[in-house]
Amino acid sequence: MNVLETACRRAIAYRLSIGNRKVRPERSYAQMRLDFAEPLPENGSPDEAVIKQLADLGEAGLMQVVHPGFFGWVMGASSPVSVAADWLVSAWGQNAAMHHSSPTAAAVEETAAGWLTEILDLPRESAVGFVSGGTLASFTALAAARGELLRRIGWDCEAFGLFGAPPIHVFVGEDVHTSVLSSLRYLGFGAQRLIRVETDDQGRMRGEDLARSCASVCGQKLIIAQAGQINTGAFDPFLQLAEIAREVGAWLHVDGAFGLWARADPQLRAMTEGVEMADSWVVDGHKWLQVPFDSGYAIVRDAAALQSSMATRASYLPTQDMNDRVPSYLVPELSRRARGLPTWAALKSLGRAGVVRMVRRHCDLARQIAHDLGSVAGIRVMNDVVLNQIILRFGEDSDSVEARKSLATAVIDLLVDEGQIYVGGALWRGEWVMRISVISADITEKDAKAASQAIVSAWARISASLSEDERSTGLSGR
Numbered sequence: 001m002n003v004l005e006t007a008c009r010r011a012i013a014y015r016l017s018i019g020n021r022k023v024r025p026e027r028s029y030a031q032m033r034l035d036f037a038e039p040l041p042e043n044g045s046p047d048e049a050v051i052k053q054l055a056d057l058g059e060a061g062l063m064q065v066v067h068p069g070f071f072g073w074v075m076g077a078s079s080p081v082s083v084a085a086d087w088l089v090s091a092w093g094q095n096a097a098m099h100h101s102s103p104t105a106a107a108v109e110e111t112a113a114g115w116l117t118e119i120l121d122l123p124r125e126s127a128v129g130f131v132s133g134g135t136l137a138s139f140t141a142l143a144a145a146r147g148e149l150l151r152r153i154g155w156d157c158e159a160f161g162l163f164g165a166p167p168i169h170v171f172v173g174e175d176v177h178t179s180v181l182s183s184l185r186y187l188g189f190g191a192q193r194l195i196r197v198e199t200d201d202q203g204r205m206r207g208e209d210l211a212r213s214c215a216s217v218c219g220q221k222l223i224i225a226q227a228g229q230i231n232t233g234a235f236d237p238f239l240q241l242a243e244i245a246r247e248v249g250a251w252l253h254v255d256g257a258f259g260l261w262a263r264a265d266p267q268l269r270a271m272t273e274g275v276e277m278a279d280s281w282v283v284d285g286h287k288w289l290q291v292p293f294d295s296g297y298a299i300v301r302d303a304a305a306l307q308s309s310m311a312t313r314a315s316y317l318p319t320q321d322m323n324d325r326v327p328s329y330l331v332p333e334l335s336r337r338a339r340g341l342p343t344w345a346a347l348k349s350l351g352r353a354g355v356v357r358m359v360r361r362h363c364d365l366a367r368q369i370a371h372d373l374g375s376v377a378g379i380r381v382m383n384d385v386v387l388n389q390i391i392l393r394f395g396e397d398s399d400s401v402e403a404r405k406s407l408a409t410a411v412i413d414l415l416v417d418e419g420q421i422y423v424g425g426a427l428w429r430g431e432w433v434m435r436i437s438v439i440s441a442d443i444t445e446k447d448a449k450a451a452s453q454a455i456v457s458a459w460a461r462i463s464a465s466l467s468e469d470e471r472s473t474g475l476s477g478r
């Protein structure tokens with residue numbers, strides 16, 4: 001058992017060393033491949049030596065996602081309490097498939113499911129499936145949607161699949177998250193036959209265009225909205241979309257992987273108004289709730305529809321009462337780690353008030369960063385900072401789009417290399433922008449100020465390095 005203590009010691013030492021590390025990995029993927037490349041060992045090694053080698057070699061290739069200077073993608077910071085619960089999950093070796101295989105896992109998951117619908121204020125009768133993340137949560141909820149929409153017109157999708165089935169028209173906003181497209185693909189909807197709905201300058205679906213598109217086709221309809229656009233953090237107009245969905249008898253699904261947490265906060269809640277009228281929702285634990293990775297929730301109002309699409313039965317599996325909450329009847333997997341436990345621990349530790357404080361603080365800090373940077377010559381905040389996402393353009397109107405892309409890339413590369421913070425880039429409305437996602441659990445006002453200063457300093461150096469010629473020729477040489 002010393003091996004568990006070794007792992008625990010190394011994990012704690014790593015977390016304590018975070019402030020002294022660069023945010024980016026010290027060593028690249030190419031270097032790490034070489035470090036780990038070795039033939040399959042013919043003979044084993046002592047357990048402690050194995051873990052020591054993994055930690056000694058592995059730490060150099062870690063992205064410091066738990067660092068308060070990490071602003072990349074949209075990733076939570078694996079809070080200590082939920083990591084500790086996750087350690088128990090692994091050490092206990094429980095399979096969360098059934099009540100019989102782990103009464104503890106089933107019971108804790110059930111409580112956590114109730115807490116989730118309560119804190120997000122979604123219909124309490126909804127079923128919650130604990131899956132590996134937002135992509136699988138969309139897959140799971142949309143499988144329920146597919147089955148139910150076809151069942152309503154007399155087609156048993158679970159029995160006969162999609163071969164010869166009546167069509168379902170799927171509506172997505174132009175700025176839908178790519179993971180939704182993946183889940184639709186896995187479900188046989190096909191990426192090319194989706195109906196794209198126009199969005200506004202923040203990426204919000206235009207209700208009028210959705211209504212028009214819905215009126216242009218006959219048959220069953222599935223509308224996919226989002227709470228928290230990946231770049232801008234914007235929310236779709238749910239009241240309007242829900243009304244359209246009701247009128248045309250559509251299933252309304254909401255991808256709220258990170259943004260739906262705003263609903264917990266009375267000050268931010270207005271942006272989510274009407275979202276409760278949807279039929280299914282996706283939220284991640286491994287984003288704003290700070291649960292370690294492998295944590296997403298598929299929340300479906302019609303629990304029976306979810307069970308019909310997911311339940312697994314076999315003679316060797318104990319019969320379970322459909323009136324009880326059977327964990328594996330709500331997710332694609334049978335065997336599964338007890339994902340509910342870290343979520344339970346995070347919610348128990350934070351409480352409703354702790355979640356609200358954290359989400360609000362992150363949004364306040366995002367506004368502060370946007371405010372600090374928005375007044376700097378040559379930097380433009382490209383979104384309305386309504387949540388925790390900021391996107392920045394670098395360069396002047398007189399520079400070409402290509403030149404501005406070069407500038408943004410140079411600033412991002414410099415910042416990443418220096419390692420005080422980590423930020424990424426993305427294409428937004430034809431413009432290459434820096435993305436800043438404020439989501440790290442422990443980030444303070446001081447960290448946010450330091451991040452703004454780092455960006456200003458990097459921008460000053462990049463812009464000073466341009467010659468007059470480069471500037472006037474649109475930086476074409478860059």
Ligand SMILES: Cc1ncc(COP(=O)(O)O)c(C=O)c1O
Nearest residue numbers: 074133134135177179230255257
């Ligand atoms: C809005 C949104 N939806 C879905 C996802 C996919 O979630 P996951 O990476 O947990 O599969 C993400 C991930 O960043 C996201 O931001």
